[in-house]
Amino acid sequence: MTRFALTIEFDGGPFFGLQRQDNGPSVQQAIEEAARAVTGENAVLHSAGRTDSGVHALAMRSHLDIAKPFEPFRLMEALNAKLRPAPVAVIACEEKPEDWHARFSCTGRAYEYRIRNRRAPLTLEKGRAWHIARPLDADAMHRAAQALVGHHDFTTFRSVHCQSASPVKTLDALTVSREGDAVIVRAAARSFLHHQVRSMVGCLALVGQGQWREEQVAHALAARDRAALGLNAPPEGLYFVAARYEDDKQERTA
Amino acid sequence: MTRFALTIEFDGGPFFGLQRQDNGPSVQQAIEEAARAVTGENAVLHSAGRTDSGVHALAMRSHLDIAKPFEPFRLMEALNAKLRPAPVAVIACEEKPEDWHARFSCTGRAYEYRIRNRRAPLTLEKGRAWHIARPLDADAMHRAAQALVGHHDFTTFRSVHCQSASPVKTLDALTVSREGDAVIVRAAARSFLHHQVRSMVGCLALVGQGQWREEQVAHALAARDRAALGLNAPPEGLYFVAARYEDDKQERTA
Structure with a gap:
């Protein structure tokens, strides 16, 4: 497993918030589905913040654990290709040690x-x-x-x-x-x-x-x-x- | 007749340009229709520029000649009320002498x-x-x-x-x-x-x-x-x- 930190930008308008919701599409769901399409794995997205419906992000920080080997840049490109046309984009991606946590390590x-x-x-x-x-x-x-x-x-x-x-x-x-x-x-x-x-x-x-x-x-x-x-x-x-x-x-x- | 100079902001995305077109909605049409709804007159909009389909404006300058007396601020408010929900707004309005022309006086x-x-x-x-x-x-x-x-x-x-x-x-x-x-x-x-x-x-x-x-x-x-x-x-x-x-x-x- 490799932990990939993602920097995410999104237009919150069409989403029911960042976090998964039962009542509508979320940014988390969009990224997890893109990750599954790219890797075949069911990675869970963890994020620094939990933004509400309609709230935007210029640089949310999140992470995913993925078993399949990837160059961070290639993973970013592949995720973005699958995210289209949703207004969510991975604007940066890097490998992190497994004790780095987008939410709990955030200071x-x-x-x-x-x-x-x-x-x-x-x-x-x-x-x-x-x-x-x-x-x-x-x-x-x-x-x-x-x-x-x-x-x-x-x-x-x-x-x-x-x-x-x-x-x-x-x-x-x-x-x-x-x-x-x-x-x-x-x-x-x-x-x-x-x-x-x-x-x-x-x-x-x-x-x-x-x-x-x-x-x-x-x-x-x-x-x-x-x-x-x-x-x-x-x-x-x-x-x-x-x-x-x-x-x-x-x-x-x- | 009073000549009113308008400063106009618009999202060009949904329009077929500023100028009236046969093939789709234009900013000019939106403003002229709002002006007709407000004044009952068929004023023609003249503008400093002719922007294409999809081009935006932060401060287009235009003018309308209107016979009915209006305070410029009230005209602006009334036009904006009629323009909703189209992404066009009159962000400023003032009276001008009749030889002032949004297009021809623009230097x-x-x-x-x-x-x-x-x-x-x-x-x-x-x-x-x-x-x-x-x-x-x-x-x-x-x-x-x-x-x-x-x-x-x-x-x-x-x-x-x-x-x-x-x-x-x-x-x-x-x-x-x-x-x-x-x-x-x-x-x-x-x-x-x-x-x-x-x-x-x-x-x-x-x-x-x-x-x-x-x-x-x-x-x-x-x-x-x-x-x-x-x-x-x-x-x-x-x-x-x-x-x-x-x-x-x-x-x-x-």
Whole structure:
């Protein structure tokens, strides 16, 4: 068996999330089926994150164990050939030691959330960003976000379906910046709760629109109560952008 | 009659181009129908450029003459409401004097051509960029492009369907730069021939892949013969990004 680490990009729009679901197609199913078509084996895909329906990835990290010998580049090419025309692509592939685990070895995860802030509806970014027509104060959002950075009980910002053992997480960074009519939220942590990024962005958007005072974000956090959540941002603006590992110098060789 | 200048963004994918066509839906038709629904008038849309089927726009400039009085912002909102769910949006609207013409007053046009240069197929950028799997030398492309800058007979880079009176144009700038695995070609001129940007990009892509020597771009230009064209780049990577006018300080007020 060889463990192959894959870097995966996908458009989450047509999928019921990354992880296998009973109710519709998933990215995991697409890749596992491609792997079976290529290798004849039933490899299981393990991934750094578990993205929801509609959430995108620019560089999800995953792994598959495959018995048949492959050059990583050839495996990547073969998987991509079988994945077509689904909007999933393996953008890098490399061999890893068998104790490397895409999920359990991952020491850092980063998400980006894209908001387009303008009156006009979206065209090219439809399904790729959250459209907010009311003007957002990105500076106020950034200031309010800083209350969430650090080691906290994030119960307020956690889906009722979250399977994490504890609601306590350390948020390493949460920044909000304006780039023209785009407002970009960037979040980094060792790990996140289910819906955490979308829940944080939802509350920050309330601050940005002046519906919440900046301090209300800190109050919502302190409440440790899902009912204190102002708003859960929609999935289509969310991108999984990076997973970090101890051995990162060797990453993405294919 | 009031002349309203519109700034228009659209995903060219589902359209048979900007201009009205007999064979399928056009951006012009979508906007004219929205304008009729809003005003009850049969206004004709005039635009700075004539983009082909599949070509996108981030900021096309157009105008409509409308008798019914409107605040520009209200007209923009009403047009966008009627345009949904087509991927066309009016992102700005302002009143102009009646001698201002979106096409004839335009003194500069700019296009961007996006190439994604990697082995893996495209996912989120499918239909939004030209996918070239073979490595491109963007520096060589940029050097070769400089032979096209200036006042030249661009017959080689002109569609046989081009309606321009003369093949002689002045290309103000043509740059090629790499941004990660994206290679971006930017072109600016007072005006362009039909297919000129795509034809120039096609030849530069041959240079980038080492299929053409850099000098061959200059030779193709000197040939003044469409048969000397190496390759016409596909439409999906092309974006109309800006139109310039003498009175630009007042632009995009809504």
